[in-house]
Amino acid sequence: MSLDPSMLLVQFISGLTTAMVLFLLASGLTLVFGVMNVINFAHGAFYMLGAYLAFTMTQLLSGSLGFWAALLIAPTVVCVVGGIVEVGLLRRIYGKEHLLQILLTYALIFIFNDLIKMIWGVNLRMVNMPASLRGFVTFLGSRFPVYYFFILGVGTAVAVLLWLLLKKTQFGKLLRASAEHRDMVGLLGYNVSTVFTLVFMMATWLGGLAGAVIAPTVRISMGMGMEIIIECFIVVIIGGLGNVLGALLGALLAGEIYAFGILLLPNFAMAFLFALAAVVIIFRPYGLLGKPAQGMS
């Protein structure tokens, strides 16, 4: 195998795009855990729902318009569904055992899978890329799909907005405060229930966005949510559960390791990810940026 620099660049950029999609998902997962202390096993299902909704939008509206509409509407619908799930189900079990919380979100996976099967059937679905994002660009002597840079742009924008939201706004302060001292925030007169609902909706919105963004590059299928959730879990293990910056770091590491691992062992690139996760657990059990105080039972 020849390892010329342009090849490395191609892999590097491709790793970044993987990282951005993982970040969109893992940031939601980690936010929900950080603020609400709940692991949402069904996060992948929201991602899958986003992709299927994107498919429907591109079917309804022809041309590029369908895709851009999908980018706006799919995450919004997913986030409304997320809100219903939070208010209708999750809210009932916050005080209860963690085991029951895990099983509740686990049950949602099956329900979502079958509902999607009812609505969209079991066939693989494809989403057409909008004309403006098709084709290739030459960057430092190598050719890249334009869509790569679109994903990078979306990921970066979300990361910046999320950072601004968490650090610079009143709502962000409230989120961080709820993560640390839930009862205190309640005593100060804020409605913690509403904060939780909003956080869960935000997380599912991000999940739906990831699904819509990835839709034109993959075959949309029933299993897609089940597979990506494992990678997201690894990302948050590496970065530290509950830490958004950790999710970004974990996603970048995971994306790059995957991209370069595929050069070494094409079939087992995932194994490198697991190896990294194992090393992190041994030396820093709570992730690179995580705190041991979180998630203790």
Next chain:
Amino acid sequence: MADRMETGPVTHGNAGKWIWISVSGLSLIILPFVLEKGISQYYLFLAANILAWALFALSFNLVLGYGGMMSFGHAAFFGVGAYTCALLLVKASCPLILAFLAAPFAAACVGLVIGYLSVRIKGVFYFAVITLCFAQLVYILVFKWRSFTFGDDGIQGIPVPAFISTDESYIHYYFFALIIVLICAFVLWRIVRSPFGMILRSLKENPERAAFVGVNVEHYRLIAFVISAFFSGIAGVLYALLQTSISPDILFWTVSGDVILMGLLGGMTLFLGPALGAAIMVLLNSFVTSYTEYWGLCLGITLILIVLFFPRGIGGIMVERYQTWKKRKEG
């Protein structure tokens, strides 16, 4: 009180206990003949299937119900057991006894590695996520390593010796599985009732206090994890020999979820609760899938109802009812 919970209804006096045991033993022996003559081979197959899953659920409960460790990775041990046995039979033409014995040890080895990485972590969520991830690694390896494991083709036509052959009737296999499951269940029961079992339960109730009185928490958790993996491996062998074909699907993480559900359905505070849960799951699955393709929807809704309204499981409800009934009778 805790002990009374463990053994459920079987606690009122020694005579009553032996009556219970002989009645259930007798019905387990008569059951296959009734099923075969009275209903159909299919139900005998289901009964054998329940035995394999019941053993899996019982061994899993050592970790979750007794040790308080939310493992989401037990499919790996079940699958490694099944695959070890099947590969030894198919590729090495090993005698059954060797393949049968090797499987739980292979499962225990995988359990040792995953357990070593996981027991270091406190917190239910972290534990669940980490065991899930590493079990999924085993799935990926089996799925992708075509030359060794046949990949997603799975292993078909596992050669099963004549004495447990299921070609004509499942009855021989049923008794073979019954004997193994009973032996394993007895060993597990002794483990649960031993000083080790007591320590394990104290780790679930209050790990800080246990550590304070000098118990090495991680050490005990790891031992429980490995024992559980060992018996899950035996359950995997029973499954492989019954089905005579296996695929990487049995290592997928939903199988880990299934065994948790069995525990939840039957009741994790009872020793035999998970076995009851296994029976309910297998029967419910065969019933629902004969009517609709939306088994997942049904399973998900059942699960949500249990989580919201009956968190102690069906076994737990039965014991509660029995105890209030007994109290009313006495008082």
